[in-house]
Amino acid sequence: MIKVLYLIPKPPDISDEQFHRHWREVHAPLALSLPGLRCYVQSHRIKHPGFGLSCPAERAAASPEFRVEQLNDAQQVVDVEHLEGFVAEENRVIWP
Numbered sequence: 001m002i003k004v005l006y007l008i009p010k011p012p013d014i015s016d017e018q019f020h021r022h023w024r025e026v027h028a029p030l031a032l033s034l035p036g037l038r039c040y041v042q043s044h045r046i047k048h049p050g051f052g053l054s055c056p057a058e059r060a061a062a063s064p065e066f067r068v069e070q071l072n073d074a075q076q077v078v079d080v081e082h083l084e085g086f087v088a089e090e091n092r093v094i095w096p
Contacts, residue, residue, distance in 0.1 A: 001039075020044050028093040039096055043088035 010019040023042060031040040060066055074080060 024091055028091065031093050037094060040092075040094040042091040042093060044091060045086045046089050048087040 008023075010016065014022075023044070028040070028042060031037060034040075071080065
């Protein structure tokens with residue numbers, strides 16, 4: 001599967017709530033009319049209280065195996081000091 005991913009910046013003059021509402025309720029329905037589009041998923045950044053044990057991905061990232069094996073391997077090809085991530089909630093608009 002080929003995917004196109006964008007990190008879309010929000011204009012400073014609208015709130016997070018306005019941005020996400022527009023993206024879900026106005027922009028997403030427009031995708032339904034695009035010819036040939038077989039899958040369209042939005043990933044909305046959500047506020048997250050921090051790392052805890054509530055999420056399997058967080059438990060994995062906090063494990064010794066991640067720190068030793070995964071991080072050491074990633075450092076071979078990733079500038080980990082400048083690596084950024086976020087927690088997102090999927091909004092499946094078109095799903096096969």
